[in-house]
Amino acid sequence: MKTIYRYYKDTEVSVLATKIECPYCGEEWMEDDMDEPGATYTLTCDDEINEGCGKEFEMHFDAS
Numbered sequence: 001m002k003t004i005y006r007y008y009k010d011t012e013v014s015v016l017a018t019k020i021e022c023p024y025c026g027e028e029w030m031e032d033d034m035d036e037p038g039a040t041y042t043l044t045c046d047d048e049i050n051e052g053c054g055k056e057f058e059m060h061f062d063a064s
């Protein structure tokens with residue numbers, strides 16, 4: 001079996017975190033993998049660190 005070696009110089013950021021802001025209470029947090037252009041995501045304001053308001057809302061992501 002062949003072996004390859006990778007180092008830190010071979011790494012790159014593959015997950016883009018999107019800054020979310022709750023339209024109800026203004027709570028802000030980051031979500032990973034929510035960067036599909038034209039996609040609509042349903043989110044719940046239930047941040048584990050800072051307590052959110054628990055309300056659901058939609059987030060639409062666009063490329064520009």
Ligand SMILES: [Zn+2]
Binds near residue numbers: 052054
């Ligand atoms: Zn909220």
